[in-house]
Amino acid sequence: MIERLAHSFGALSRPLGSLAQSLGGLTHLLFPQVCVVCRKTLTAPEQQLCSACLTDFAPFPNPLAGGQAVIRSVNSHFGLGAIPSAAWSLYPYRSNGALHDALHAMKYEGLFPLGRLFGRWLGELVQSAGGPGEVEAIVPVPLHPLKRIERSYNQSEAIASGMAEVLDLPVVEDAIERSAYTGSQTGLGITERRKNMAGVFRPVTRNSRRISGRVVLVDDVLTTGATMVAAASALKEAGVDEVAFAVVAVTEEKE
Numbered sequence: 001m002i003e004r005l006a007h008s009f010g011a012l013s014r015p016l017g018s019l020a021q022s023l024g025g026l027t028h029l030l031f032p033q034v035c036v037v038c039r040k041t042l043t044a045p046e047q048q049l050c051s052a053c054l055t056d057f058a059p060f061p062n063p064l065a066g067g068q069a070v071i072r073s074v075n076s077h078f079g080l081g082a083i084p085s086a087a088w089s090l091y092p093y094r095s096n097g098a099l100h101d102a103l104h105a106m107k108y109e110g111l112f113p114l115g116r117l118f119g120r121w122l123g124e125l126v127q128s129a130g131g132p133g134e135v136e137a138i139v140p141v142p143l144h145p146l147k148r149i150e151r152s153y154n155q156s157e158a159i160a161s162g163m164a165e166v167l168d169l170p171v172v173e174d175a176i177e178r179s180a181y182t183g184s185q186t187g188l189g190i191t192e193r194r195k196n197m198a199g200v201f202r203p204v205t206r207n208s209r210r211i212s213g214r215v216v217l218v219d220d221v222l223t224t225g226a227t228m229v230a231a232a233s234a235l236k237e238a239g240v241d242e243v244a245f246a247v248v249a250v251t252e253e254k255e
Contacts, residue, residue, distance in 0.1 A: 018166045033071045035102045036114055049102060056098035059091050063129035066090060068251045074225040082229045085214060086133065086244040088126050090118070093221050093249035103220055103249065110153060112158045119218075125168060126216075126246065135244070136213040137172040138164055142201070142229050144178040156195020159248060160218045169214045174235040175211055176201050204239035213241040222247040 033042045035050035042050055043140045060066040066089030074082050091099055100190055126132050140156035160171045180200045217232055222245065232243040 009212075018036075020232060024134045027078070030059075036109075037098045037227045038104045040157045042072060042221075047116050048111070049098075053098040057091050057102075058099075058213075060089065063088075066125070066250060067129065069252050070222055070225075070245055070247065072152055073227060073252070074220060074229065076224070076254045077224045078229050082232075084228075084245040085242040088129060088244075089222070089250040090122055090125055090245045091249040092254070093223070096242055099249060100217065102226070106158070107155045107220060108174075112153055115155045115158025115220075116162035118220075119159040119164075120166050120182065121162075122159065122218075122246055122248060122253050123163040123166025126163070132167060132169070132244065134214060135167075135169055136211050137170045137175075137216055138218055138246075139168070139172050139175050139211075139231075139235065141217065141219040141227060142173070142176060144180065156219050159220060163216070163218060163246065172211055172215070174204050174209075174229060174238075175215075175238055177204050199249075201234035210239050212241060213239050214244065216244045216246050218246050220248050222250045224251075 034040065035042060035046075035053055036048055037053040040049060040050045040052070042048075060069070066085035069092065070089050071083055071085035071172070074084065074087075094100060097136070102114065105111055106118065123182075136158045140154060140160040143151070143154045157171070157173060160173075164171045178200055179202050215226060215235060217235065219228060219231075222228055225245075228245050232245075235243050
């Protein structure tokens with residue numbers, strides 16, 4: 001009963017999420033030309049973020065370095081069997097600073113345009129790294145319907161939308177679903193993260209459309225890889241052959 005209600009509310013939240021996407025957050029409806037981090041007035045061609053805050057993001061030194069960091073993290077926590085077929089990331093993640101503040105605003109303040117902007121940059125990174133290869137679709141990590149209501153939209157869908165614009169690939173949002181409501185992963189160790197994510201994702205059986213081949217799974221931040229590995233497992237259960245990972249930022253593991 002609770003699950004049916006959650007899905008009903010989830011369906012209701014989609015038009016509400018669309019409204020949030022249109023507004024891009026109340027602050028940026030009223031003050032659309034300020035940096036989402038420092039509130040400085042933007043000048044052309046700046047979008048959402050000022051040049052000074054962007055400099056503080058400190059991107060990886062080359063198009064391949066972020067993907068290598070993703071693979072190191074997944075291998076360190078889950079072993080070779082969980083490593084994605086390919087991986088990309090824009091930035092090393094830090095728990096404070098401009099990047100942290102921008103990602104927090106994107107996630108919790110309904111800033112769909114910022115998510116789409118990160119997605120376009122991520123798509124451009126994938127292109128500069130040699131392209132995604134033969135890919136069937138881009139799949140955002142899904143939110144539980146109740147969490148979608150809390151946030152008004154799924155930031156991973158915004159990122160996937162921006163990537164799709166650049167890579168000319170379809171976005172599939174209903175290949176898998178989040179069947180259990182989980183709390184924030186922030187502050188949890190690897191054991192707790194594994195337990196938190198066990199059995200959380202499953203294929204969408206009510207969907208007659210199936211995807212196969214290779215897909216790109218998208219999220220905002222990869223810390224240990226627990227969420228991405230669990231979602232990738234559900235995608236393979238749904239019939240996907242290979243899963244590549246694309247994230248805006250990754251917490252680096254020491255080599």
